[in-house]
Amino acid sequence: MTQIKKTVTLLRRSPYQALAAILAMSLTFFIASIFVVLIIGGQIILNYIEQRPQVIAFFKDDVSEAKINEVTEEVRTTGLAREVKYITKEEALAIYRERNKDEPLLLESVTADFLPASIDISVRRARDIAQITEILKGRQEVERVITPQNLVDQLVKWTKAIRLGGIIFVSTLLSISFLIIIMVIGMRIALRREEISIMSLVGATKWYIARPFFTEGIIYGIIGTTIATFLIYSLLLFYSPNIAQFLGPIQVFPIHPVFFIYLWLGQALAASFIGMAGAAIALYRYLKIH
Amino acid sequence: MIQFEHITKNYSQNQSALDNISLKIASGEFVFIVGPSGAGKSTLLKLITREIMPTSGKILVDEEDILRLPESKIPALRRKIGTVFQDFKLLLNRTVFENVAVPLEVLGKRDPQVEKEVASVLEKVGLLEKAESFPAQLAGGEVQRTSIARAIVGKPKVLLADEPTADLDPKTALEVIELLERINKDDKTTLIMATHNAAIVNHFKKRVVTLKKGKIEKDEKVGSYDSD
Numbered sequence: 001m002t003q004i005k006k007t008v009t010l011l012r013r014s015p016y017q018a019l020a021a022i023l024a025m026s027l028t029f030f031i032a033s034i035f036v037v038l039i040i041g042g043q044i045i046l047n048y049i050e051q052r053p054q055v056i057a058f059f060k061d062d063v064s065e066a067k068i069n070e071v072t073e074e075v076r077t078t079g080l081a082r083e084v085k086y087i088t089k090e091e092a093l094a095i096y097r098e099r100n101k102d103e104p105l106l107l108e109s110v111t112a113d114f115l116p117a118s119i120d121i122s123v124r125r126a127r128d129i130a131q132i133t134e135i136l137k138g139r140q141e142v143e144r145v146i147t148p149q150n151l152v153d154q155l156v157k158w159t160k161a162i163r164l165g166g167i168i169f170v171s172t173l174l175s176i177s178f179l180i181i182i183m184v185i186g187m188r189i190a191l192r193r194e195e196i197s198i199m200s201l202v203g204a205t206k207w208y209i210a211r212p213f214f215t216e217g218i219i220y221g222i223i224g225t226t227i228a229t230f231l232i233y234s235l236l237l238f239y240s241p242n243i244a245q246f247l248g249p250i251q252v253f254p255i256h257p258v259f260f261i262y263l264w265l266g267q268a269l270a271a272s273f274i275g276m277a278g279a280a281i282a283l284y285r286y287l288k289i290h
Numbered sequence: 291m292i293q294f295e296h297i298t299k300n301y302s303q304n305q306s307a308l309d310n311i312s313l314k315i316a317s318g319e320f321v322f323i324v325g326p327s328g329a330g331k332s333t334l335l336k337l338i339t340r341e342i343m344p345t346s347g348k349i350l351v352d353e354e355d356i357l358r359l360p361e362s363k364i365p366a367l368r369r370k371i372g373t374v375f376q377d378f379k380l381l382l383n384r385t386v387f388e389n390v391a392v393p394l395e396v397l398g399k400r401d402p403q404v405e406k407e408v409a410s411v412l413e414k415v416g417l418l419e420k421a422e423s424f425p426a427q428l429a430g431g432e433v434q435r436t437s438i439a440r441a442i443v444g445k446p447k448v449l450l451a452d453e454p455t456a457d458l459d460p461k462t463a464l465e466v467i468e469l470l471e472r473i474n475k476d477d478k479t480t481l482i483m484a485t486h487n488a489a490i491v492n493h494f495k496k497r498v499v500t501l502k503k504g505k506i507e508k509d510e511k512v513g514s515y516d517s518d
Contacts, residue, residue, distance in 0.1 A: 194379075199396065201339065201368060201379070204396040205362075
């Protein structure tokens with residue numbers, strides 16, 4: 001009999017214990033998947049926002065182009081900006097016209113003189129927005145500075161909270177799964193004590209006796225993560241139109257199928273390790289062969 | 291083949307199961323270890339398979355000091371020794387075939403080879419037609435013959451039998467010992483059998499080592515046993 005066949009026979013003999021272990025693993029890794037998706041999604045949103053011009057400085061009407069270039073250069077030399085773009089009054093008018101092309105009333109009588117020249121700045125890291133804003137506010141040529149600082153701050157805060165919450169929550173669930181596996185395999189060892197003792201008397205090595213229990217731990221992990229990955233895939237597939245609508249221009253969907261393969265592989269690896277570690281502890285604790 | 295040198299086994303300070311026993315058993319011998327309950331017969335057999343350790347002394351199996359064996363080498367020692375137990379120790383949820391196949395599976399043999407060797411052994415013990423039966427479906431003698439088949443399927447050099455006839459009627463007991471004698475003769479397997487069945491011992495006229503209160507009382511080449 002092959003090892004897998006032997007282990008499957010063992011699982012069939014006490015299916016409820018096996019089911020409990022598999023469900024615990026599925027739940028743990030389903031929740032872990034949700035957090036992984038939230039963290040990656042959060043990062044995509046953050047990246048999107050970081051790639052937008054996050055600081056816009058409007059200049060006073062009488063500021064010369066040379067002065068604007070001076071301010072632009074000062075921002076560049078900080079090394080905090082990824083891109084600094086000078087928008088002339090004419091370009092500002094073109095943007096205004098483009099945005100309001102469907103409302104002719106708003107276009108009437110608006111000339112380039114009405115609109116201020118500005119510089120659009122994209123920062124490398126969201127946390128540098130404050131420093132750049134300070135520099136710009138300190139320049140007398142600048143009339144007004146606008147930033148989405150609050151939004152970015154909120155996003156950074158939420159991403160951190162989700163990451164921390166995820167780690168705590170998933171760690172708790174992992175501990176529960178781990179304990180359930182120790183308990184289930186421990187019970188199975190107790191049920192097979194007589195058989196184990198006979199195996200030992202006929203010359204079975206400890207590894208030969210322990211192998212089905214390790215295989216069992218790995219099987220729990222693989223089945224559990226397969227169910228979890230399938231659930232998260234279905235969930236995202238079902239809710240993707242709603243999420244896409246909510247996120248607007250931020251492109252998250254369609255998620256590449258390779259992502260789910262990597263997610264499954266990573267989780268299956270982690271779950272197999274937990275299954276094996278659980279089995280090892282159960283064997284150390286309950287398997288006393290003489 | 292097997293040598294006990296000044297073996298003492300104390301289970302507690304006041305209770306000595308074996309007391310300074312020295313004994314030599316040659317390869318291919320058939321030896322009865324006899325004595326009343328508590329004489330130390332089972333202890334003697336358990337020492338050979340390293341199920342237990344003596345308090346003092348030395349045990350050689352195939353000229354190897356088994357008491358110095360690291361734990362990792364004990365399975366290999368046990369594969370050299372087949373054991374027939376008084377309580378059979380069969381796996382009740384496995385068929386006769388599966389029970390007998392256990393020692394071969396442990397050795398990592400492939401399925402076709404296992405099938406061939408198990409079938410051959412079952413034929414030898416007369417249980418081929420019961421291969422698919424479970425232990426609960428067998429008569430006492432058949433259960434013990436299954437246990438013997440499992441003990442010899444790995445072709446051990448030594449066969450230990452601990453009270454193999456204790457739960458059998460006299461006729462079945464005789465058949466079981468005849469089977470063991472045949473294995474001893476045909477395969478040149480060293481056979482050590484612990485028993486307090488005087489009729490069996492006296493019938494077969496083999497070497498008899500009599501234990502009493504943990505000491506060797508008699509060791510006769512062709513011995514007898516009076517259980518009274």
